[in-house]
Amino acid sequence: MRPLSFAVAALAVIALIAGQQSGSGGLLGLGGVGLLLALAIYRSTEIAFFLKIFSGIFGTEYVVFGAGAVLAQLGVWPAGWQALAPPASLATTVAIFGVLIYAISFIPVIQRIARIASPYYEATEVTTSRLWPFGPFQIRLGRLAVLLLVFLVVLNQAQVGISLRLSFFNRDFYNAIQEKDAPSFWYQLIYVFSLWAAIWVVSSLIEIFANYTLLIRWRRWMAEKYSHDWLSNATHYRVSLAGTADNPDQRIAEDTRAFVNQTYGFALPLLSQISTLVSFSIILWSIKIPITIPGTDIIIPGFLLWMALIYSIAATWITHLIGKPLIGLEFEQERREANFRFSLARLREYSEQIALMRGEGSEQKHLSERFGDIVTNFYRLVWRRIKLSTFTSSYNQANVVVPYVLLAPHYFTGLITLGIMTQVASAFDRVQTAMSFFINSYQSIASYLASINRLTTFEAAIAQAQAAPAGNRAIHHTRVPGGELGVTGATLTLPDGRAIVRVDNLNLGDAHSTLVIGPSGSGKSTLFRAIAGIWPFGEGKVGIPEGAHIMLLPQRPYLPQGTLRAAIAYPATEDAYPDSAVKEAMAKVKLSHLTDRLDEVDLWGQRLSGGEQQRLAVARALLAKPDWLFLDEATASLDEKLEGEIYDVIDRTLPETKIVSIGHRSTLREMHDEIVMMQPNADGTYSPTAMAAEPA
Numbered sequence: 001m002r003p004l005s006f007a008v009a010a011l012a013v014i015a016l017i018a019g020q021q022s023g024s025g026g027l028l029g030l031g032g033v034g035l036l037l038a039l040a041i042y043r044s045t046e047i048a049f050f051l052k053i054f055s056g057i058f059g060t061e062y063v064v065f066g067a068g069a070v071l072a073q074l075g076v077w078p079a080g081w082q083a084l085a086p087p088a089s090l091a092t093t094v095a096i097f098g099v100l101i102y103a104i105s106f107i108p109v110i111q112r113i114a115r116i117a118s119p120y121y122e123a124t125e126v127t128t129s130r131l132w133p134f135g136p137f138q139i140r141l142g143r144l145a146v147l148l149l150v151f152l153v154v155l156n157q158a159q160v161g162i163s164l165r166l167s168f169f170n171r172d173f174y175n176a177i178q179e180k181d182a183p184s185f186w187y188q189l190i191y192v193f194s195l196w197a198a199i200w201v202v203s204s205l206i207e208i209f210a211n212y213t214l215l216i217r218w219r220r221w222m223a224e225k226y227s228h229d230w231l232s233n234a235t236h237y238r239v240s241l242a243g244t245a246d247n248p249d250q251r252i253a254e255d256t257r258a259f260v261n262q263t264y265g266f267a268l269p270l271l272s273q274i275s276t277l278v279s280f281s282i283i284l285w286s287i288k289i290p291i292t293i294p295g296t297d298i299i300i301p302g303f304l305l306w307m308a309l310i311y312s313i314a315a316t317w318i319t320h321l322i323g324k325p326l327i328g329l330e331f332e333q334e335r336r337e338a339n340f341r342f343s344l345a346r347l348r349e350y351s352e353q354i355a356l357m358r359g360e361g362s363e364q365k366h367l368s369e370r371f372g373d374i375v376t377n378f379y380r381l382v383w384r385r386i387k388l389s390t391f392t393s394s395y396n397q398a399n400v401v402v403p404y405v406l407l408a409p410h411y412f413t414g415l416i417t418l419g420i421m422t423q424v425a426s427a428f429d430r431v432q433t434a435m436s437f438f439i440n441s442y443q444s445i446a447s448y449l450a451s452i453n454r455l456t457t458f459e460a461a462i463a464q465a466q467a468a469p470a471g472n473r474a475i476h477h478t479r480v481p482g483g484e485l486g487v488t489g490a491t492l493t494l495p496d497g498r499a500i501v502r503v504d505n506l507n508l509g510d511a512h513s514t515l516v517i518g519p520s521g522s523g524k525s526t527l528f529r530a531i532a533g534i535w536p537f538g539e540g541k542v543g544i545p546e547g548a549h550i551m552l553l554p555q556r557p558y559l560p561q562g563t564l565r566a567a568i569a570y571p572a573t574e575d576a577y578p579d580s581a582v583k584e585a586m587a588k589v590k591l592s593h594l595t596d597r598l599d600e601v602d603l604w605g606q607r608l609s610g611g612e613q614q615r616l617a618v619a620r621a622l623l624a625k626p627d628w629l630f631l632d633e634a635t636a637s638l639d640e641k642l643e644g645e646i647y648d649v650i651d652r653t654l655p656e657t658k659i660v661s662i663g664h665r666s667t668l669r670e671m672h673d674e675i676v677m678m679q680p681n682a683d684g685t686y687s688p689t690a691m692a693a694e695p696a
């Protein structure tokens, strides 16, 4: 950005000197704003990358158009291309935009938007793109995104230029009608209108294509980034434990979509509306209508422009006052919708349990309450929208006639022609439409802000869950080369800070197999979670042998969507193990009757019995061959005989694997070398204490 700021500054100085010498106010203005722009671009190294892209566009345009304007002023511009010489006002306008970008980078909500948007445009991964009409080519993801965005911004600006050209067509066309000048009428229609209208249509088509390409790529990248951050290091579990971000599914699926669509959907129209505002303001300003300050002969310069601006600013302010509560209401509505969806998803997941308990009535009541929440907030939203629409619709209707009301007296007295009146009416309308952009988009702005809020809080929740707690108030995991697995000096607490387990020194490495027993609720599973590194509450040390592969089987195994083979291989990929190994493992855990259905896609979590699911999980362990296998009541659904056989199979198949189990059955004791008992302490906590195992 620094070289660009120097180029801008150099051109600004040249424009100032040329303006000084030729006495051109346009060039002086160009130079003055150019210096401000140079400063803004120089300082923009501190702003978010997303905003830098816009600074870069406006800086470059300033240099290109500004150089053209200076050359034209100095008389160096080729005579044959005179009609294409850019006016100084064009470069001045883009310079104002550049300065505006820097100014808005200090607004907190813009900072939040830019912070969420920037990472995609900075992404360094290399991708193969098949962007039509080019063949496959390799490019950095972020670079492709920047190119697409720049292309779209420039295209949008070109479209404003076309509409400006059409406004002059409008003037000449109606003047030709008024003067009954047939040749001029047909010339305007065939050579001016048809040409520019055709360019407009083609540019719109190209815009649609580029626009959707950018949006889907951006959304995919964001959804992948959020799901990656959410999934890495068991963050999803910690976020749910901490309760800092409800409905993450909604944030990853819905809010990224809304954010991408709306950021684009606001940024580009906003830019083109501001370009429209500036260019048509110049037209309104330049049309001289001799309206004087009442009681004097002083003509009000730019009367029409002032009228348009005052009228629109007042309306925008009123809209803001009426619409402000919509932001909170939109946020709440999305939250309630997500809660309702979540309840339905849970119902589907626990369908069998609910059916067995005949819990449908209770579920129906719960669903009705959730939907009731949606409806209650919905009425509040509707009521607020009605208030807002009452104002915006009336305003939009009034817009049609306001310019004619202002101009009619002057037309009827012959002060202005029909062509001028229609051009002013359309320019007035354009200025107002640009100003009303905010008014008409208020509702979407409200839901946009709600999405930004949800993404920001989601990012914060992820960062908080991933941040290492300060000082010793954390459970530190250390990988010790050649060391043994153990816990020392640890206190495990609940999320509210209440201590539940204290461990002075627990070494699990001495015995081949250890059984952890103790009363229900004494913290056995919590101890396992802490060893696995997913329980963040408490302090102390967990030592893990360097390079050791640890696998933990919970009481209710998770079966992913897809084939039975994928469920057995989980968390490895479906094709991670040879067919023969999978079948052998299934035979060992007595699941041979399912080998024919390995490639069948089904809801296996609902098809298989509890015991079958547990045996499937053991088959996973037999295939994965971990160094440490933790079984948290992982065979509790099996009868004692089968449980014994399964332990036998684990022992024989994985002789090198150390086993640590949690279980309540007394028969388990003889299958383990060592017993660790959760002993109650005086303060209500429990401590794991080694006991002698019963002789086999």
Ligand SMILES: Nc1ncnc2c1ncn2[C@@H]1O[C@H](COP(=O)(O)OP(=O)(O)OP(=O)(O)O)[C@@H](O)[C@H]1O
Pocket: 241, 494, 495, 500, 518, 519, 520, 521, 522, 523, 524, 525, 526, 527
């Ligand atoms: N996310 C949580 N939030 C609050 N309390 C929790 C949470 N997880 C566990 N607890 C509480 O911590 C205590 C220990 O739970 P844990 O599951 O470790 O016990 P356990 O000894 O494995 O019990 P059981 O033998 O019944 O499976 C229980 O009182 C439980 O209610």
